[in-house]
């Protein structure tokens with residue numbers, strides 16, 4: 001079973017992925033946050049930089065596309081194949097309002113016939129194997145029963161399921177029964193994603209679904225960047241955590257203004273990292289900082305000297321913060 005780092009748009013950038021892999025070995029693959037191809041038929045400089053395999057190499061990266069246009073998908077898949085990748089992933093999960101209203105991401109699940117036509121067009125002409133990451137419906141988990149036979153028609157390289165509907169965003173419980181049902185019905189390798197926050201959560205998923213190809217971990221790895229190290233029997237190393245934080249900041253400072261783009265990036269990161277602290281007092285101080293020069297020493301002191309608990313406390317992610325991050 002492999003342990004993958006989920007794509008988190010705006011957070012798990014190329015710099016983030018490379019620095020994380022250097023400080024916390026053990027993640028099998030890093031997924032590149034979605035790329036939206038357009039009819040312009042040209043990758044932007046930023047997209048090219050994100051897709052450049054760099055030191056991780058194509059084998060440890062999964063590029064992902066978000067579109068409802070078969071021609072745009074196929075063009076971008078060709079560009080991805082030319083870069084040396086062996087798989088391209090289709091995003092059927094993004095719950096963001098602007099994406100869904102355009103019929104993309106989880107919005108493609110709304111109309112099963114349109115989805116079927118889209119899949120037929122891309123699977124017929126794809127220049128490389130296609131994997132899919134999906135939710136189980138838009139409004140109601142019962143929609144999954146209608147979607148399953150459609151997915152069953154295509155040679156999906158691997159199916160990652162986040163067993164929530166679009167309406168549920170990232171909140172509340174997942175629907176384990178929908179995942180179990182998929183394992184009974186679909187012949188493809190399956191990957192489980194959703195609310196894996198501790199090594200015990202990962203073990204439970206492995207035990208619950210014995211034929212799993214692997215799991216994908218998102219927010220759990222943001223809160224505890226050593227989560228996969230710990231899943232593989234290692235310990236969280238404070239020096240590695242500090243090195244990760246400092247190297248990421250150093251890389252971002254090459255092209256971000258400290259009080260402009262960098263500060264909100266690190267506040268978003270600390271929204272999760274602060275779940276390792278015993279309470280929210282330090283987080284409240286961090287989020288009030290309006291200058292990197294104030295934020296940075298506070299953050300560094302917490303990493304070097306703060307009390308860090310064994311498990312991140314996800315009950316403290318406030319609804320407001322979750323809504324801010326829905327993407």
Ligand SMILES: Cc1cc2nc3c(=O)[nH]c(=O)nc-3n(C[C@H](O)[C@H](O)[C@H](O)COP(=O)(O)O)c2cc1C
Nearest residue numbers: 006007008009033034194195196217218219325327
């Ligand atoms: C800020 C943010 C950005 C995300 N960006 C993407 C993305 O680009 N592609 C994608 O498939 N899922 C994206 N997701 C969903 C995650 O990959 C993952 O499915 C979700 O966080 C649930 O897994 P978790 O409970 O392990 O965090 C994003 C989620 C968040 C919170």
